Amino acid sequence: MSIRTFMCLRKYSSETKTSKFFTTPIYYVNANPHIGHLYSSIIADAAQRWQRLYQKGADVKFSTGTDEHGSKIQRAANKNDTSPLEYCNRISSQFQRLANEFDVDYTDFIRTTCNEHKKTVELFWKAIENRGHFYLSGYEGWYSVQDETFLSNSQLKQKQENDGTESYISAESGHPVEWTTEQNYMFKLSNFRNDLEYWINRNEKVIRPKKFQRILLDLLNQEDGLHDLSVSRPTSRVQWGIPVPGDPSQTVYVWLDALVNYLTVSGYGRDETTFQKYWPPEVHVIGKDILKFHGIYWPAFLMAANLEPPKSLFCHSHWTVDSEKMSKSKGNVVCPFERATTYTTDGLRYFLLREGVAHSDGNYSDTKILRILNSELADTLGNLLNRCCSPTLNPRQTFPAIESSAFDNVSSLEVTKKLIESVTQLPEICRIHYDDLNFYKVADAVMETLHAANLFFESLKPWVLAKSPETQKDLDVVLHVTLETLRATGILLQPLVPNISKNLLDKINVEEGRRYFTDLGSFSWTRNDFIGIPLREQRDVLFRRILLEDETKKAKKL
Known part of the structure; x- marks a missing residue:
């Protein structure tokens, strides 16, 4: 039987199945x-x-x-x-x-x-x-x-x-x-x-x-x-x-x-x-x-x-280690359980999905994984959340509501426009890459948006805005836009780093039933009915920077 005939005979071959x-x-x-x-x-x-x-x-x-x-x-x-x-x-x-x-x-x-x-x-x-x-x-x-x-x-x-x-x-x-x-x-x-x-x-x-x-x-x-x-x-x-x-x-x-x-x-x-x-x-x-x-x-x-x-x-494709093929005889087989004690399970997941390209062999390197995890998970993502939740900048510990006039003022700035455009386009970009199983491109797109968020945060100087009651409304906009960016990226990162994403979304109090792709159909700054949401009390670091052995010894001395 030709498969052409065979495929037509299968009663479900032309159906769009909802079970996968x-x-x-x-x-x-x-x-x-x-x-x-x-x-x-x-x-x-x-x-x-x-x-x-x-x-x-x-x-x-x-x-x-x-x-x-x-x-x-x-x-x-x-x-x-x-x-x-x-x-x-x-x-x-x-x-x-x-x-x-x-x-x-x-x-x-x-x-x-x-x-x-x-x-x-x-x-x-x-x-x-x-x-x-x-x-x-x-x-x-x-x-x-x-x-x-x-x-x-x-x-x-x-x-x-x-x-x-x-x-x-x-x-x-x-x-x-x-x-x-x-x-x-x-x-x-x-x-x-x-x-x-x-x-x-x-x-x-x-x-x-x-x-x-x-x-x-x-x-x-x-x-x-x-x-x-x-x-x-x-x-x-x-x-x-x-x-x-x-x-x-x-x-x-x-x-x-x-x-x-x-x-x-x-x-x-x-x-x-x-x-x-x-x-x-x-x-x-x-x-x-x-x-x-x-x-x-x-x-x-x-x-x-x-x-x-x-x-x-x-x-x-496969993984090499420091550009050499993994083999028992070379003693360079990487044990995931051992590496997870240093890099965490989500950290190792992120590195492999971030660096792995299906069509060619990836290269595992402890130097590379340390650099990527510290730069992207600890600094670009984790530190941004920490700053938004710090008692100094956010003493009320809320995902604040915003006034339209203040938002109009801040959103007129070029750095804000770029961030909002990036966040708005991110779900569809990630959808395309997820559908193709190109997880490294998802990570690239998310990090690009988070870099825009960090630039926005640095440019608006919320630590200066926090010093004056007159600029409190502008501060609320900065915190709001940044936290909404973190909500979007937290939802989109769930397939890659489920624990980190969960901790992020828990911290900013996103309901478990509101963590789906469909929940990115609109953004909070477009909603007139958005009210302030209290942040949760947990104070765990989202992803702790990994120190080299000599840095750890130095830190202990200090």
Whole structure:
């Protein structure tokens, strides 16, 4: 069946669904979490938070979890002198901790070792099998044990060993390969080439950023063609996995098993109402190392089972550390839990989303994160709030009402006009960037507005206005306009830094039910009915400046 026909048959393919399903990849439990895992999670979290911010009362399902089968897990468990399940339990708990500590607000945490998932894999296998897309065959080819996949000749490159001999490695991962002969179940991937090409080209948002769309099209059009895919392994070689339904001598290929997690979460085969509600996923967030599995294998599996592919894949690049690739051997793997003790969880979230650009690798640097967090969160945002709430400038501790004549006077100044224009345009600018998942552009736009607010504040010199009763009304306007700017930026920053935003909005007493995108449809200086709002009493610093070790010692001496 052509996907063109297939898409028309799906009763919900042309509907605008009000329920949305967002996912992180599920993380392989052969090692503890690092900032690359956190980056994937917070991209997906910011995307689903934006959906709930933009559409008040939005019905969102958001899943994350762990991938726990395969020969690498067997080896890791043996190396740690424990059973595979005990090993999985320990590492999976670290990924759940990662989500919880960094406010990844998931609705579902899926583990591929749970019984519910095993049943879903069995159902999905049978759905594909019943449509004639599997066959049993002797298979031989180059196999990467570390990547747990067979590779075609075009996916290999030669490597010269120290003794002068030559071997083959994966061109993508660099892992060694070995020639393997075995009997496997094969999936007729080659039959889906045209359908995959149609899906990938369906619209510009199916594969984002565009460079990854080109990579997938190149894979489809490689010289030696799109090969059928081995989707099982002999149980004698891979015991730690889900048995093939009806054939316990074979284990389901770990990637087929893992990808089905999205179906498990959505209720496939168990709860048809829930499944129809949330399928297909709005966005799968993935790293570039798993693009082929999500952009070629996964949609082909779904088509073979007569299910609609995801609406969109958002693929991001990796993180280097001080311009070097992260690796255990170099000892430069960045642990998010350790860094959060210095930079806070919101601080680390902000840096990764602020500096990460999906189409190219980001560079993590402690020097850079310190500079950005101090400059933008502590000074530009936090200090502006502190000054508006200081007892010296705001002794009544209010978000003050303003008189129209005073506002007209202050708003006639060029610096005020620029700020008001910036604040007024900011919601729509951020909406466009959030819709494209360009979070760094959201941060840029918000900081540009906050810089305009700081310039406005400095130019109007409220500390001078506060000294005279005659200029109290002008002071009220300065405080009002600045606090309204902080309200707008606080609402818009919620997907990026949920805790900082909450503390800001709590401080200026914005009701929890008034923190949505729709609440930025108008601004307080345009309302005749606005009355003063008391500020809340908490005196916590919004984001405390991070001092270097020598600065901390100096501060203690003083």
